[in-house]
Amino acid sequence: MGKVNSIYLKSTNERIYPLALNCIVILIVIKRILTPTQVIELYYFFVGILISTMTCLLLAVFKFKASIHMISVSGVFMFFLALSIHFSININGALALMMIAIGAVATSRLHLKAHTYKELIMGLFVGLIPQLILVPYWL
Template identity: 40%
Template sequence: MGTVFYILFGGNYYITEQYYLLLLQVIIITFFLPLSFFYLLRTFGKVDTIMLSDLSQRKIPLLMQMILTAVLIQKSVTIEQFPELYFFFLGGIGSTFIAFALIFVKIKASIHMIAMSALSFFVIGLSMHNELNIIYTIASLFLITGIVASSRLVMKAHTIEELIIGYVSGMLPQILMWILWL
C-alpha cells in the first residue's frame, strides 16, 4: 500500500510503465515471496497459522521479511530512483527489527499495527514533502488503523499494550526517516 500511495501522491517523475514495473517488483517481494515462505514453513511445521500467535513462530518470518526488504531496496527501490519509497522501506526494516528484537524479551508487538502506523506516517510524510492537502486520506488511514486495532482486540489476538507497542514500533522509524528525506 505504501507503494500505491507513493505512486498516487509522490509526484509523477516516471512514465506509467515504470510505475507498473515498480509495483510488480514490490508485490512479488513483499507479498508472493513471503506467502511462499509461509507455506514452506508450514510444510516443515515451523508455523501453525498465518496469525503467528506464538512468539517463537515469529522469528523466522520476521527475519525473512527483513532480508527480502533489504533486497528490495538494494536492487529495485534504490535511493537514487525512488528516495521517498526507499526510506519508507528502510523504516519498515527498522520496524521489523524492533518486532524481532522484542521477541527475545518475550514482548509480542502487533504486526498489523506496525503496518498501519508505518503507512499512516509515510503518507503524512508524502503530504508534507510534496505539499499536498490529503487530509481526508490521512484521516481515513487513522480511522482504518482504529478499526484494525479494534478487530485485533475483539479477536483476542492482542492486548492493548501489544497494540500500542506495535503502533509505536511502526511510527518511530518512519518519523526518524523523515529527517533523511523531508
C-alpha cells in the same frame, strides 16, 4: 518445516522465522530494486519498514508480541503524513480515513483477542517512530 503451528502465529517463537525472512526480503528490495538515487521517498520508506520489522523481530526474541497489523498501518500513515508535508498537498481526507483504519485494526485485534492493549500500543509506536526518524533524510 514444522516451525509454525498455524497461520495465526500465536506465540513469539513462531514469529521469529517469518519476521527474519521478511527482513531478508526487504533488504533485497532495498539493495537490488530501490536505490537512494531513484525515488528517495520510497527508498527511505522501505528503510523504515526494515527498521520496524527488525524491531518486531527483536521484540519477538525477547518474548514480546507486538501487533504487526498496527506496525503496518501506523507506518503507512506516518509516511503519507510526511509525503503530504513534503509535496505540500492536501490529503486530509485520506489521512482521516487512515486514522479510522488504525482504529478499526486496533479494535478488530482486541475483539479477536489476538493482542492486548500494550501489544497494540507497542505496534503503533514501532510503526510510527522509524518513519518519523527517517523523515529528515528525505524531506
